[in-house]
Amino acid sequence: MKKDKPKIDYSNKVIEIRGLEKSFDELDILRGVDLDLYQGENLVVLGRSGTGKSVLIKIISGLLKPDIGRVNVLGQEVEKLNAKELQALRLKIGFSFQNSALYDSMTIRENLEFPLVRNSRHLSRKDIDRIIDVVLDAVGLAQTINQMPSELSGGQRKRIGIARTLILRPEIMLYDEPTAGLDPITSIEINKLINEVQRRFKTSSIIITHDLTCARETGDRIAMLLDGQFQRQGTFEEVFDTEDERIQSFYNYNFIQ
C-alpha cells in the first residue's frame, strides 16, 4: 500500500518537544510529552478521545500555550516567539482541522484565497488563480470552486480544508482527526491524499487519529499517547506488539468496530 514514500531525513528534526505539560482547570492532559518529527516523515499520534492529541498539535501551532516544557518547531522555540514571529512561523505550518473549519460565509474560492491574499499581497489575480488551481487539482475538487461549504459532503470539506492549508506551501502539516466522521471509502481516499501531499509537497506531518486504518496507511511512525505520555513509539507492528492491555484493547476495539 505504502508505495512511493519519500525518503525521511533522520538527521533533521523539524519538531522537537521536551517535557511538555498542559492542564485545564484541575485536569492534567499532557504529563511530560517528548516527541520528535523528522523531515519528510508522517508521524501518527494515536490515542483515545480526550487524551490530549489535539491539544498537542494546538500547542505546536501556538494556538495554546504549554504550562511546562519546550516546543521547538523548525529551529524556533514557539512559546518564546512574539506575535510577528509566530505569524511568520505559521506560514510554514498547515493545520487541517477535524471539522475542516471552512469559512461558511465564503465560497470555496474565497476560502482558498483568504490566507493567500493576506500573506502574499504582491500576487496578481492571475497568480492567485493559478495557485488555487494547483491545490484544487491536488485534492481533486476543481469543480467545487464556486460552491459554498454547506453544499459539499464531509469528505469534500476535508479535502478543501487540506487544500486551504496547502495554499501557503507549508513545510509541516498537522492533521486533526482527518478521517473522523467519514465512511470507509472516503476515509481511504483521505488516507491516499495525506500520502500524496507528503510525496508531492514534501511535507513532514503529524496525523492525530484514533483510526487504526488511517494510522497504518499514512504513518511512517506511530506514537501511542496514553495517560498524558507517549507509551510506545515505532512502526505500526512494533507499537501493537505488546502485552499492555490498554494498547491491546485499543487495537481490538478499533478492528472489531
Next chain:
Amino acid sequence: MRKYVTTRRLDRLFLELYRIYTFVIRFFKEVFLPPYEAKEIIAQCYEVGVRSLPLISLTGFIIGIVFTNQSRPSLAEFGATSWLPSLISIAIVRALAPLVTAIIAAGRVGSSIGAELGSMKVTEQIDAMEVSATNPFKFLVVSRVLATTLMVPALTMYTMFVALMGAYLSVHQNELTSITTYFVQVFSAISFLDIFSSIIKSFLFGFTIGMVGSYKGYFSSKGTEGVGKAANSSVVTAMFLIFIEELLTMQIINAIRAF
C-alpha cells in the same frame, strides 16, 4: 494541577476582568495598525447600517406618532398644544432617538455579531484564521466594532429625522400646523449641544454594541449551546451598559449645560 491564587470563582472573575481589559486595549492598538481590512469594514457597515434601515424607519416613525399622541392630552389640559413640536424635538433629539436606535442595533446587530463569532469560534474557524497567519481579531473584531461605532450615530441621525416626520404627521393632522412652522419650532427648542451630545453618545453606544457582541462571540465555548448564550448575552449586556452610559452621559451633559 492548577493552583488558585484566591478561590476558584474569584480567580475566574479577575481573569475575566483582565480578559475584557486586554480585549479593549487590543482593539485600540490594532485599529490604527495596517493592514486595514477596508473591504470587510465596508461590508460590515452595509450590514449594520443599510440593512437596519427598514426596522429603524418603521420604529422611528411609529415612536414619533405615538409619543406625540400620548403627549397631546396632557398639554391640551393647559391649552399648550402649540408646545408639542418643542416638546417632541427635545425628547426625540436628546434621548429617544439615540436610545431607541442603540436598543434596536443591540438587538439586531449585537446578537448577530455574538452568534456569528460564537459559531466561528466553536467550529474552529477563528483558529483556522489564526493558524493561516491571518489576524482574526483584526478581520473579525476590529471591522465589526468600527462598523457599529460609525453606523449607530448615522442611524441615530436618521431616526431623529424619521421620528420628527412621524410626529409632524400627527401634529399636522390635529393642529393643522404647516411643515415650515413645525420645523421652526422644532429647531428653536434644541441647541447645537443637544445634537452634538446625542451623536457623541451614539458613538459610545455603537462602540459598546460592537465590543460586547465581539467579546461574547470571540470567547464563546461549549458548542452550539455557547453560540446561543453568546447571542443572548450580547444583547442583554449591551442593553444594560447602554442604559448605564445613557444615565452617565445625561449627568455630564446636564452639568455642561448648567455651566
